Amino acid sequence: MKFKLKEETINKINQVFKKYDKVEKTILYGSRAKGNAKYSSDIDLTLIGKNINLKLLNKISMDIDDLLLPYITDLSIYHHIKNQDLIDHISRVGKIFYTNVQK
Template identity: 40%
Template sequence: MHLKLGDEIRKYGIDEGDWKKVFSVFSHFPHISKAILFGSRVKGTYKPFSDVDIALVGEALSLTDLLHLKNEIDDLLLPYEFDFCIYKDLKNTEFKSHIDRRGVEVYDRSHWSIMLRTALLLSTCS
């Protein structure tokens, strides 16, 4: 899995601005350390209305977090259906292995906070 940001991330059929909105919501949830995109979006077989499959990584991540996250993502009114799962709770080892092999890390909390601090610094310098 490799972190994909910028121009590279557009190949998954989602606008970069929409990704930033989603990542901003992720940043409200301290238990989310990483997000891994998988499924048709990564395989390149997605259709315009294909769902966006994302495995969320975080040791303390709970179903309650997931429900609140889904509500916040729905409130963004984006033209995509997001399907989230909690990576540590997946029981099917073949499915986990597939995510490990084919998944693309699209969000990393530590990287995102560096990006936000840089953006804030640049905005105060102008």
């Protein structure tokens, strides 16, 4: 299992990202990226794309919530992150979760 998630779960989440052309890629970070996640660990993802705003983030978040996954999914917009420690953490341990092949 990649990132301690079933392939089906990864595919479902990525299908949501595919609906939104503005999402160029997503980076997984936190315990799932580090490899020390438990089954119940949340899924921390930051979105990368030039024109991603809070309205789009909210739509994506609602679409992922509608999947009824047994995990909490924390989404952020990478270029909105102000916490330098978090930026450093994402740079250090982040793993590519989704890439828009059309970009």
